[in-house]
Amino acid sequence: MDPSPLPNQAPAFTKALLAWYQENYRPLPWRETPSLYSTVVSEFMCQQTQIATVLPYFDRWMKILPSFEMLTIASESLVIKLWEGLGYYSRARNLQKLAHQWMAAEPKPETAADWLAYPGVGPYTAAAIASITYEEHAAVVDGNVVRILARLTNDQREFSDNGKAVKAFTTLAGLLITHAERPGDHNQAMMELGATICSKANPQCLICPVKDFCEGQRVGNPAQLPRLAKRQIIQKRIDRVFLIHGGRLLIHRIPTTAKRLAGLCELPPGDLLEVSFPAELILTRRRGIANERIEERFLRIDWNSKLHSLITKDETLFWQPLNQLNDITLTGPHRKWLAELMAL
Structure with a gap:
């Protein structure tokens, strides 16, 4: 080159x-x-x-x-x-x-x-x-x-990740x-x-103020640059519990020692409450975190004495009054999805 x-x-x-x-x-x-x-x-x-x-x-x-x-x-x-x-x-x-x-x-x-x-x-x-x-x-x-510099210089090297680039x-x-x-x-x-x-996808080369300096545009392939190896995507599935009892919603607070979302709140993972199908599936949503693509399935369950025992033993679970949901800090997706669940 x-x-x-x-x-x-x-x-x-x-x-x-x-x-x-x-x-x-x-x-x-x-x-x-x-x-x-x-x-x-x-x-x-x-x-x-x-x-x-x-x-x-x-x-x-x-x-x-x-x-x-x-x-x-x-x-x-x-x-x-x-x-x-x-x-x-x-x-x-x-x-x-x-x-x-x-x-x-x-x-x-x-x-x-x-x-x-x-x-x-x-x-x-x-x-x-x-x-x-x-x-x-x-x-x-x-x-x-x-991206700009790779296109300006028509750099055809492939990089294993963005950090190397x-x-x-x-x-x-x-x-x-x-x-x-x-x-x-x-x-x-x-x-x-x-x-x-x-x-990234559709560079507007015709109106670019520095197109006269761009080797990628001159040879006609700027949208292909930079050349970055595709990240491996990990697929995950999490079942979540949607449980309202006595005017309160069951919430899970992520431990402060967690690597991600420490101290924030979400709807509880089903495995904390030993929940499995045939619970009622009422909503499925997806989100991405880093290289993970996560499918989250929300299950409506009914209150019973076994749940009371499990909730009492787990300090990450607590009840939040429905009229005070704005007082807790939910992750962005769960704040949005909870609004959908409450409307069902």
């Missing part, structure tokens, strides 16, 4: 990208009223979550917890409640830990290297914070940036940003380009 001309075109590329961004960027709240805190919160929320989903959560969060100081004095239950529905709840817990660490720090962190010492902050988030807030020439590299393109991303007059805007422009123009 011939070397890409992009490194030699870096000054012109960064200039064209920034000119496009200045005219076309989306007026997101953390861009309209920028601050260190809003940048940190938005970066945590936008990890593995689409911006359209994040916007109402960000607005509510900033109204209730508008500063690092307010976040440090908030209860963990409030923090998790405000995060309800965004998923990957370790982000919320790490964000609160970060606030405590930042409040105690002297001097305060500024560089990407400084921010790497904070909970939940990896190379991407560290570079975003340092470049946007302190104008450090630190390049962000994630799936969007990998990120590592492969980090040097090039770092070279490009050294030519950017405003590194924070350069990083945001790369994010914006990947989100709105250089999309």
